[in-house]
Amino acid sequence: MSVAVASASAPARKALWKNLGVQVVIAMILGTLVGLLFPSFAAQLKILGDIFLRLIKTAVAPLVFLCVVVGVVSAGDFKRIGKVGLVAMLYFEIVSSIALGFGLVAGNLLGIGQGMSATTAASGVKPPSAAGAPHSTLEFILNIFPDNFIGAFARGELLQVLVIALIFGAALLHLKESKRLPIERGLNAISDAFFEFIHLIMWVAPIGTFGAVAFAVGSSGTAVLLSLIYLVLSFYAVVIAFIVVVLGGICAMFRINLFSFLAFIKDEIFIVLGTASSESVLPRLLEKLPTYGCSKQSVGLVLPTGYAFNLDGTSIYMSMGILFLAHAYNVPLDFSQQLGILAIMLLTSKGAATVSGGSFVVFAATVAATGVLPLEGLAVLFGVYRFMSIAIATTNVIGNSIATIVTAKICGEFDESVLARTVREEMA
Template identity: 30%
Template sequence: MKNINKLTQYILIFMILGIGVGFVINKWFGIASQQIWSENITLLTDVFLNLIKMVIAPLIFCTLTSGIMKLKDISAIRNIGGRAISWFLVASILSIFIGLLMVVLINPGGGMNLISTDVQSLNVETSSLSFRAFISHMIPTSIVGAMANNEILQIVIFALFFGIAGASIPQQQNEQLVSLLEGISNTMLKVTNIVMLFAPFAIFASISAIIATQGLDVLLNYTKFIFGFYTTILITSLILILLGYLFIKEKVFTLASMLKNPILVAFSTTSSEAAYPKTLEQLIKFGCSKNLASFVLPLGYSFNLVGSMCYCSFSAMFIAQAYDIQLSNSEIFTLMLTLMLASKGIAGVPRSALVVLAATLPSFNIPASGILLLMGIDHILDMGRSAINVLGNGITTAVISHNVEGLKNPELELEQPLLG
């Protein structure tokens, strides 16, 4: 626990240093120097994210497959999956509704009175959102290709087939394969611990680069929007914790405390994916079944992006307000439903929330060019989206683990079998 606290302290210190250094460079150096700093220092962030991505594919495959193989009972897999999808649906509705309610109350786009302009290209690919393309894309043509591209949903699909098939092979072979897969997953978690030592430097690089090129103005401009969105994120987080409290009582506060490290990483790097290995490790230490956590958490990364859904509803209505577009109650309901469904197919898509907005807004006569209002601050907003995604998936996994088989002893070591 001391090591976790020390790493958290370093992350916070390097975040503050990043803001300070970025401010100095933005204030006293020319644009050319700012660009040079930003382009070069972000190499540290790129290296860190690449190191994390290096671990994710084998970790998800090995933990999920071994978990399914040890469950053995197909009805148990169906039961857990059903509970997870039900929770995801509730979380989706809540997060979208809260985003809608807050944007109406705060009205950050009111008074802007913008006039729609034709924008030929927003540099945001929307074709990936079609239902046909999504269903086709979720089935991997090659597991090697899926792992190479870190396609989480494709890896999950293959692992489901592999794990179910592995559960039906003779017991001795099953145990040998499970032992091998668990050995690899435990090794990947050890690798993650090493990689996390590099996190403070990557966070410093990411923060200093954005402040150096855009200055503190990126925080001051759109103050009402940023304040409103982060208030929405905070309220959604509190409601998720309250829901968790209904099932696991005071333990939800312990869980939130244990997840602060992965949340900080996701917040600072704008990547909930970067926090996946540490989130899984903390959930197991918290007492979740390793096999169940390995099954539910990857599903959450594909279908439980509560931060992105909050952002989509908040931003869609903000753009409508900015262009003074009035939507009827039925149109608002349809827009929210469309955003909820569209958000399920964008895991791993670059600037995924903007992709959803660009594809959805024109159907409701809201100018897609309105997302240009958000692009300048999208990095700041993405920090909050990524952080709450980690919290939401962590609480979901803990609640389902508790309902299915109860929480284990938090003192269990990772190397010990947690099920069966």
């Protein structure tokens, strides 16, 4: 009798096919099959992925603004904000440098690009122009500060939106409480509405994933994939090693179960794998990480900042891409030259989120800045960039999520009881 009552009161498990992660995986498989079997038709499905990403991007900048402003006001003073920001920036610089070095070491050991010079003319696809990329430290710093309040949102300049949000939050703190509280409540209500907006868009995530994957496979074809398969597989292997060894080591230091956390954000990982865009899950992570134990203030400040300053996947891609070009075109780079290029990449990798075109455009700017590597090789790498960008975006998302948790723990912004409650609910 008691067993019957217990079973009746237990919540019914959601059907497996209703799980968003499962739907995205199925969409990826179907997209791959359509791309291989019907390449001409698949190349036209790019519009499905583009529509999904456009819808997501409409909410990214406003959500970042709202989360940061609310976080600043909730913190109540800049000492707390300053501590979180300082710790986060130190963490970003250290881990980004490790990622760049990790990519250089792996590229040298694996010998990527050696013996592949015959494939340099295989791709006729022209890479995007790198003219908009920051070419100097002063230009990069200037680009952080907006010249137009609305323009920063319209262009999707996350760094500029962060600056606006911090100043706006500071302005609210200077208001009298009677004036500030109604504005704060209004911002919270608008933030909730934007999260619901994202939930509705996520219903079409599998369709967007299907279109994006079908286009990538159908438009590139097997010839490009076969000619550069060693580079692609090597990159994926290095990325996995970085996540397990480097990020896993960081997690162990701060008592974070890496694989348990990856399971916690598995839906977001599947979405990124399908869309090859880290922006597609930023709104979901802003909502989800507080349920893992991080304070909303730390998540709202650290996570969006990490999207500009903590691009681990981009750093590894740039390091390995540089060595691929050097090997493929027989350009010798000694240890001191590689260190010099690493210093350049420490600057240019920070511009990936502020330049239209993302990681590849910034990589192109880095190649041009070296002055010794052939620009012709960019067309070859651009042919498989779509496939490598999947691993780049996934690593960026995992790295930024872990950075947020680590920063929250260091700054006392992490609540173990919230994590314990979430774990119990997941197991129920």
